[in-house]
Amino acid sequence: xxxxxxxxxxxxxxxxxxxxxxxxxxxxxxxxxxxxxxxxxxxxxxxxxxxxxxxxxxxxxx
Numbered sequence: 895x896x897x898x899x900x901x902x903x904x905x906x907x908x909x910x911x912x913x914x915x916x917x918x919x920x921x922x923x924x925x926x927x928x929x930x931x932x933x934x935x936x937x938x939x940x941x942x943x944x945x946x947x948x949x950x951x952x953x954x955x956x
Contacts, residue, residue, distance in 0.1 A: 896944065908944055911936045912951045 897909040915935035939947040 896948070898941075902938070905938075907938045907940050909936060909938050910944075910947055910951065912954070914955050915951075 895911040895913055897911065898907075899909075902908055912935040919935055937947075
């Protein structure tokens, strides 16, 4: 999933969430507080690196 809210747009970046990796990580996280603090499988990249970053995420799962 790719997210770009107002804060990301202002910074010239996007947030990428690897939903498959997030689901795997969820199995070992005990609480919502821990999940929110760690944000597993979510990271920011500059807008001009979006395609490369998405390809990297997809390559992990193929």
